Amino acid sequence: MLCGQLDGHLRQIEKRLGVTINNRGNQFLLTGPAEQVTAGANLLRHLYAEVCQGVGLTPESLHLQLQQAGLERLAEEAGDAQVEAIQVIRTKRASIKPRGKNQQGYVRTIKHSDINFGIGPAGTGKTFLAVACAVEALLEEKVRRILLVRPAVEAGEKLGFLPGDLSQKIDPYLRPLYDALYEMLGFETVNKYIERNIIEVAPLAFMRGRTLNNSFIILDEAQNTTREQMKMFLTRIGFGSTAVITGDATQIDLPRGAQSGLTHVSNILRDVEGIGFTWFGNKDVVRHPLVQRIVEAYDAAEDTATPLDQSHR
Helix, strand or coil: CCCHHHEEEEEEEEHCCCCCEEEECCCEEEEHHHHHHHHHHHHHHHHHHHCCCCCCCHHHHHHHHHHHHCHHHHHCCCCCCCCCCCCCEEEECCCCCHHHHHHHHHHHHHHHHHHHEEEECCCCHHHHHHHHHHHHHEEEEECEEEEEEEECECCEEEEEEHHHHHHHHHHHHHHHHHHHHHHHHCCHHHHEEEEEECCEEEHHHHHHHCCCCEEEEECCCCCEHHHHHHHHHCCCCCCCCEEEEEECCCCCCCCCEEEEEEHHHHHHHHCCCCCEEEECCCHHHCCCCCHHHHHHHHHHHHHCCCCCHHHCC
């Protein structure tokens, strides 16, 4: 499992880290620059510990591991075989392992706190992991229903221009949540749960006046809530419920002059007992290597652009 079919996993590590790996049985010899060799050895120990704990290893998951952990981080890690309490989320169709310390800590916090905030850029797994934790809690009967909530604000556009009734209008805004549910539960199961109201989708404005007990509630794109909406949402939480609020404070689409409820609440509730905060950064974003090179090329072009070039953008 560690080496992969025809040692495919080892070849993948070699190409990414620039080292040579030779193995005979359980003995591995790594050759290359000292920093890359240290990084490769730590990665192999870490992967072996995960495999021993039942975590599956595929070329895709290995790619994510290599993308999530840069060379410097791999070289600095102790890489001992005793991986601290790996958080694995088990759903109907897949077992999901959070990547990196931040994602691991995020899932650990969700499982131990009633109200949780995941704040950071897109691509860090905030929403996907929240949905995975919700599905796991539902399958284990820790909650009776899942509620997906999102403010209907999107880059200045209004719901009125979309065809259909309210449910059909709000669906495009919740597509990332639906996609995650389909991946974890399957299309038929998700639709059955929606029909039975076990999974409910609601615009934030429709939450007023409700008290939600024994529910797992996810508020996505929370940077587009107002201060009043955020307070209203947080006071809906009832007994036996878990709430996860996710958002990116750099992508606020509220009208000019309106303060985001997410930035406001992160200042006033940061030290309140029982509320968990996880802050994600750019280093937590998992991207394809080609995308990283594209971004770097654009950044370099921006730096070398002349004032005339910039005026034409």
